Every structure is written in C-alpha cells, then in structure tokens.
Amino acid sequence: MTSADILTPRLPSPLDEVTDDRFARHGVRLLLKRDDLIHPDLIGNKWRKLVPNIEAAAGRPVLTFGGAYSNHLRATAAAGRLLGFPTTGVVRGEELAGRPLNPSLARCAADGMRLHFVDRPAYRRKAEPEVLAALLRAAGAEDAYVVPEGGSNAAAVRGCRALGEELRGRADVVAVACGTGGTLAGLAAGLGPDRRALGVPVLKGGFLAGEIARLQVEAFGGRRGQWSLDERFHFGGYGRTTPELHAFAEDFEDRHGVRVERLYVAKLLYGLVTMAQQGAFGRGTAVAAVITA
Numbered sequence: 001m002t003s004a005d006i007l008t009p010r011l012p013s014p015l016d017e018v019t020d021d022r023f024a025r026h027g028v029r030l031l032l033k034r035d036d037l038i039h040p041d042l043i044g045n046k047w048r049k050l051v052p053n054i055e056a057a058a059g060r061p062v063l064t065f066g067g068a069y070s071n072h073l074r075a076t077a078a079a080g081r082l083l084g085f086p087t088t089g090v091v092r093g094e095e096l097a098g099r100p101l102n103p104s105l106a107r108c109a110a111d112g113m114r115l116h117f118v119d120r121p122a123y124r125r126k127a128e129p130e131v132l133a134a135l136l137r138a139a140g141a142e143d144a145y146v147v148p149e150g151g152s153n154a155a156a157v158r159g160c161r162a163l164g165e166e167l168r169g170r171a172d173v174v175a176v177a178c179g180t181g182g183t184l185a186g187l188a189a190g191l192g193p194d195r196r197a198l199g200v201p202v203l204k205g206g207f208l209a210g211e212i213a214r215l216q217v218e219a220f221g222g223r224r225g226q227w228s229l230d231e232r233f234h235f236g237g238y239g240r241t242t243p244e245l246h247a248f249a250e251d252f253e254d255r256h257g258v259r260v261e262r263l264y265v266a267k268l269l270y271g272l273v274t275m276a277q278q279g280a281f282g283r284g285t286a287v288a289a290v291i292t293a
C-alpha cells in the first residue's frame with residue numbers, strides 16, 4: 001500500500017456551485033473547490049504537496065521548515081504520526097524556545113514532531129548549503145529528507161497538477177490563495193493552456209511571480225499554463241487581518257454555510273468578490289475558488 005492509500009484522501013475533492021448575488025448580478029457563476037475536505041489532518045492543499053515528498057523520502061525522517069503557525073508543519077507532523085516516520089520541524093524564532101507552545105506547535109509536538117527553534121538570520125539563510133548542513137547537525141537529523149519551507153519543491157508542484165486536472169472543463173478561471181506559490185504553479189500546469197489560473201498572494205512583497213516561474217521550470221522544465229497574480233488583497237501581509245476582513249468572512253459563512261479560514265481563504269474570497277464587483281469577469285464566466293483549508 002502506498003502512503004497515498006494509507007492517508008485515504010477524498011479525491012477528486014468536491015466541486016460545489018453556490019449562489020451569490022455579488023457574482024450572479026454580473027452573470028458570473030461561483031464554484032467552491034473543496035480541497036479542505038481532502039483529509040482531516042493534512043490541512044487543505046498540503047495533502048497534494050506532501051504526499052509526493054513522503055514517497056520520495058521512502059521512510060527516512062523528514063525535516064522541514066515553518067513559522068510558528070505553519071499549516072505545512074502541522075500537516076508534516078500529522079503525516080509522520082499516521083505513517084510512522086520521524087519528523088523534525090525547524091521553526092523560525094529562537095525566542096519561542098522554552099516558552100509554552102502555541103496551539104499549532106503543540107499539535108505538531110503531540111504528533112511526535114521534534115521542534116528545533118532557530119534565530120531569524122539563520123532561518124533566512126536556511127537554503128545555503130553550509131547553513132543547512134549546520135542546521136541538520138544541530139537538529140540531529142543528518143540523514144533526513146529535507147522539504148523546503150511551505151513544502152514547495154518540484155515534487156510538490158507536480159502533485160498540485162492534479163488540482164488543475166480535476167477542474168479541466170469545469171471552470172474558466174480558477175483562483176487560489178498563494179503563500180509560496182507552489183499550489184498555483186501546479187494548478188496552472190494541470191488546467192491546461194485554455195483556462196486561467198489566478199493567484200491571490202497573502203504575503204506582501206511582489207516577489208512571487210518570479211518564484212512561481214522558477215518552480216514551474218524546476219517541476220516541468222518551463223513555464224506552463226496561463227496564470228497571473230492579483231497582489232491587492234494581502235491585508236498587510238502574512239498573518240495580518242482587519243475587522244473588515246473578519247466581517248466579510250463571517251458574512252460569507254452565513255450566506256453559504258462554509259467555514260472561511262482567515263489567513264488565506266478569506267483574502268482569496270474577498271479578492272474575488274471585489275474583482276466581480278469591478279467587472280473583472282465577463283458574463284458567462286465560471287469562477288472556481290479553491291478552498292484550501
């Protein structure tokens with residue numbers, strides 16, 4: 001049995017049409033691609049990114065990186081518990097060491113993940129070979145299979161191609177919230193050339209397009225599919241929210257009876273409603289929003 005079988009995903013994830021007058025008024029259909037229902041412990045799109053890496057690790061310990069609230073760390077720890085391989089999480093922020101763990105890190109630890117806290121300068125340089133080697137030594141994980149921050153590498157991007165393939169012929173525009181951009185890179189490739197993938201970055205910075213192009217070259221040997229980013233909806237950056245965003249998310253939950261995760265999904269949906277109201281989608285367009293958590 002493969003890791004994918006043991007982790008029993010619900011795939012393809014459901015695609016539900018909802019009626020929302022903010023879209024209907026412009027002749028636009030709104031569909032929700034429920035990747036949040038793929039697996040109860042491997043949060044959202046992390047299943048698609050992680051499973052190819054777990055298969056590549058072939059039972060070796062897995063070491064990866066994240067911030068104090070990283071969904072990717074949570075998913076990696078859960079996979080380690082379910083499949084029985086050791087996990088180490090390198091966490092940004094040395095000041096967190098010795099303090100009570102927040103709920104997200106406590107969950108990682110309960111799933112058996114060893115947590116290794118590093119200061120921000122070292123964390124920033126973690127991709128440099130000497131820094132990485134020193135980190136692996138310090139964490140006692142020299143034999144580990146290393147997955148980059150956010151889980152985005154070539155294997156992960158190829159894993160996300162299936163998201164696009166599931167949506168082929170079902171939507172004209174597919175929109176997803178972006179952290180590292182790995183999900184969008186794979187989605188665009190899977191959708192094919194005649195459909196559009198739209199990314200809404202939740203980080204401030206404007207560096208993501210180059211990173212997505214790089215991930216596509218690494219995964220597929222070149223740029224794939226039609227994709228673009230709308231950088232207007234980060235609400236101040238990663239982890240930042242506003243009362244307006246919370247109010248929007250609560251209202252969306254009331255209208256449609258789906259839980260709206262605030263750090264990624266709320267920003268995506270807010271962006272889509274704004275775009276629809278500005279007439280960004282032509283009449284008859286079917287827009288699918290990927291509900292990643």
Ligand SMILES: *Cc1c(COP(=O)(O)O)cnc(C)c1O
Pocket residue numbers: 043044045071072150152177178179180181182183184261264265292293
């Ligand atoms: C990680 C994550 C994303 C972003 O995925 P990337 O591949 O890093 O762009 C989107 N939504 C949720 C809920 C996530 O946890």
